[in-house]
Amino acid sequence: MPIADEAAAKQIILETLQKKKGKTKFYLKDFYKFLPDEKLRDVKKLVNKMVTEELLEYWSSGSTTLIGLKGLGKQHAADGED
Amino acid sequence: MELKHKTPLLDELESGPWPSFVSDLKREAISRKTNEKGIDYQCPAEMPEDLLGVVELSYEHGRTHWKHGGIVGVFGYGGGVIGRYCDQPEMFPAVAHFHTIRINQPSGKYYTTEYLEQLMSLCERRGSGLTNMHGSTGDIVFLGSHTPQLEEIFWELTHNINQDLGGSGGNLRTPSACLGMSRCEYACIDTQALCHYMTNEYQDELHRPAFPYKFKFKFDGCPNCCVASIARSDLSFIGTWKDDIRIDAEAVKAYVGGELKSNAGAHASRDWGPFDIQKEVVDLCPGECMAWDGSKLAIDNSNCTRCMHCINTMPRALRIGQDTGLSMLVGAKAPILDGAQISSLLVPFIKAEEPYDEIKEVIENLWDWWMEEGKNRERIGELMKRQGFQKMLEVTGLKATAQHVKEPRSNPYVFWKEDEVPGGWKGDINEFRKYHQR
Structure with missing residues (x-):
């Protein structure tokens, strides 16, 4: 069953990301923890939808994919660099 | 023709007897410089020249001058562009931006x-003109393009060439298959059909990070x-058969008599002497399930391991x-962590057979387990080792069978x-002690 209150779930994701200090990009698994009561596949679908809505963005090293708030942090090259 | 950068170290790589990527790069550099075809290059024509320059510098310094990773991609896709x-x-x-684009190859x-x-x-018009066909990623790779060209390449690929991007990142990667029944008499399954079906079925997993x-x-x-x-794959699909190997007794005799060449005539560059069925086939059978009495070949199929040597x-x-x-075998991987691993049965x-429901059930059960339990950057083969094969049997609802055991x-x-x-x-304990002394 898809996430019942999608707007609320999106809000939780955005607020949780905005509160994070230092790191700007996260593994998909981190998003599962933001919404612990939801099914993993539903969270995955929501996160991917939020990317198409341009709320979030992917960062890919080629082998791994990280996700963060759109426009925040390094836009290319290794994350965590000054 | 003189190129932009001197490349004495790279030139050494052209001196061996083997084909050199340096020669290929130079050829493309000259082709773009002269532009005899009058191509309207959308990326700088000097890309191959600057690429030669940066690779030369890396050889000189003994370290890379590439930074990889970024947010570039095409709309709605979380993979395919690096x-x-x-x-x-x-x-x-010209190579300040040099994004890689992976393209799903046709099945087979x-x-x-x-x-x-x-x-x-x-690739010439909107990229560097350089490709990597079926290298270590296995798919088609356009090496080097600039950010504004990515959506253009994607549009032309999907609308004009009817081809999709491949997978990268935490996604299902571009599935690949042998040419199977289309050319090969050994094919037990229609690999191309299965590969094409699974590529379509799992589009979401291919294009949007899930793992x-x-x-x-x-x-x-x-x-x-x-x-x-x-x-080479986290989930290997290998054709096999359940019944007996079919034997044409007359043809066996023709091999023994030398009328038919063994190995279809391969390894014929020197004289290995007459074909010896005992030495070259029967004695090499890993299941020791073959016997040759001088006129008849017998196979105990229950002990055949499908090694294919005799066939x-x-x-x-x-x-x-x-x-x-x-x-179906699970868990192969290259040796980044903890050594290389071969898939386990x-x-x-x-x-x-279409719609492959039983196969999909195994796949999706494995994915659910890995999505739930897998650590970040942990391959399913590593999870299998960490939690045990028995756990994998539990999550897939499969029963342990003799084939799962390598040796008793x-x-x-x-x-x-x-x-x-x-x-x-x-x-x-009292009941137990009735039958067993202390």
């Missing part, structure tokens, strides 16, 4: 000349494993069985659980 940047953009401005890698021309023309790390499917039509799925050696005389399907035999008592990963044992772990 951001790549040069850390010396002033010296090599069948190309028409027209298709290849379309692909190359797109802790990469996940690869590869489809081999028979245990010869030409795609090396057993070593490869005498293809006119021995053929795969007729009750065909596939085996999970499903010894399963029919491969060497990998006893299947243990009884309390609820599977009558009376559980708590027995009545």
